[in-house]
Structures are given as C-alpha cells and as structure tokens.
Amino acid sequence: MMNKDSLVRKFNKQAPTYERNSRQRTLGKWRSALLQGIEGNVLEVAVGAGANFPYYNRDAVDLTAVDFSPEMLKSAERMASELHLDVTFKQHDIETLQLPEGSFDSVVSTLSLCGYEDPLRAINMMNEWCKPGGSIRLMEHGISDNKLLGTVQHLVNPAARRISGCHLNRDILGIIQSSGVEIIKSERYYGGMVHLVWARAT
Numbered sequence: 672m673m674n675k676d677s678l679v680r681k682f683n684k685q686a687p688t689y690e691r692n693s694r695q696r697t698l699g700k701w702r703s704a705l706l707q708g709i710e711g712n713v714l715e716v717a718v719g720a721g722a723n724f725p726y727y728n729r730d731a732v733d734l735t736a737v738d739f740s741p742e743m744l745k746s747a748e749r750m751a752s753e754l755h756l757d758v759t760f761k762q763h764d765i766e767t768l769q770l771p772e773g774s775f776d777s778v779v780s781t782l783s784l785c786g787y788e789d790p791l792r793a794i795n796m797m798n799e800w801c802k803p804g805g806s807i808r809l810m811e812h813g814i815s816d817n818k819l820l821g822t823v824q825h826l827v828n829p830a831a832r833r834i835s836g837c838h839l840n841r842d843i844l845g846i847i848q849s850s851g852v853e854i855i856k857s858e859r860y861y862g863g864m865v866h867l868v869w870a871r872a873t
C-alpha cells in the first residue's frame with residue numbers, strides 16, 4: 672500500500688504533462704464519444720488537468736470536479752477558465768470523500784480506477800453518489816486480453832506504480848462488472864487495454 676502523500680506528490684509532478692495533453696486533446700475521440708448526452712448535475716472524479724472539459728456541453732452541465740492533487744487542480748482550473756466552463760472544484764481523496772447519496776445525475780471517471788487502493792469500493796461509491804438510473808461513464812485502462820501484452824504489463828507494473836502512481840494490470844472490466852453499476856455498453860481498444868463503459872447507477 673502506497674502512502675497517500677507520496678502518491679499526491681507523484682501526481683503533482685505529472686500535472687504539466689497532463690495539462691499539455693489536455694490542450695492537445697489527447698484521447699479526444701474516446702472522451703468525446705463517452706461524454707455524449709451528459710447533462711445535469713455532474714460529478715467528475717480524479718479530474719486531473721481537465722482533459723474531459725472540452726467535451727462537456729457547457730450549457731447543459733453543472734460540473735463538480737474532485738482530485739487530491741493541488742497541481743492537477745490548478746491545471747484544471749486554467750482549462751475550465753479558457754473554455755468558459757463553470758466548475759466547482761474540490762481537493763479531496765476520492766477514497767475518503769463523503770457525499771450525499773444520489774446527489775448527481777451523472778458521474779464521470781476517466782483513467783482513475785488505476786490509481787485507487789480499492790477500485791471496487793471507489794466505483795461502488797460513484798454508484799451511490801449518482802441517482803438511481805443516472806449515467807455513469809468510464810474510460811479506464813487495465814490488463815490486456817492479449818496474453819503477451821498482459822505478461823509485459825504484469826512485469827512492468829511494480830515500476831509503473833512506483834513512477835506514475837498507476838496500476839497497469841488490473842482486471843478493470845471484471846471490477847466494473849462485479850460492482851453495483853449496470854453496464855449498458857462497453858468498448859475495448861488499444862490492444863484491449865482501454866475500456867469505454869456506459870453504465871447506469873442502481
């Protein structure tokens with residue numbers, strides 16, 4: 672188990688890279704597809720540098736964004752102000768965040784389940800914070816279904832966790848399937864390592 676302060680420091684250091692990628696619209700095609708039709712009171716967990724901000728309809732969403740890294744949040748604030756997107760920011764650890772049950776119409780998480788100590792609990796919390804029947808949209812990475820690639824991911828995982836704070840070899844789809852959310856549709860890309868998931872809160 673990694674100490675949370677050291678994890679926050681790791682992500683703080685990566686904020687300039689995430690900000691650059693957000694400006695360059697990295698993974699924009701998938702982010703845009705994932706956020707189609709999202710509206711209302713929206714919670715984005717582990718927002719990073721605001722890479723999803725360009726894909727929200729700013730007239731249709733009331734966005735709350737949470738991350739535990741103050742440097743990521745500064746980058747995200749710059750992105751929001753450039754896009755004239757109104758966002759309420761909260762600096763908090765998602766794994767200890769307490770929000771009223773059913774307080775959001777939608778919950779969005781992209782590339783966040785790789786970082787938590789307990790990803791299953793985190794997704795179940797997202798399910799709880801979302802209104803029953805509300806949208807849960809996820810873009811997450813994990814273990815490939817290609818044997819060779821998966822073996823490489825297992826081998827490099829300890830170094831990846833140490834350097835970037837992310838786990839590379841989690842069975843992300845399995846974790847989502849075993850959570851309380853109801854999966855409507857899922858797509859798998861990039862050697863089977865990236866999942867786009869459209870789900871409903873229950």
Ligand SMILES: C[S@@+](CC[C@H](N)C(=O)[O-])C[C@H]1O[C@@H](n2cnc3c(N)ncnc32)[C@H](O)[C@@H]1O
Pocket residue numbers: 682683689716717718719720721722723737738739740743763764765766780781782783786787837
């Ligand atoms: C891989 S980045 C993804 C950022 C962004 N969601 C994106 O799609 O580009 C992971 C983000 O999760 C944040 N994070 C990781 N664990 C967290 C936790 N327990 N609580 C809050 N934020 C966390 C990091 O600070 C970082 O901004």
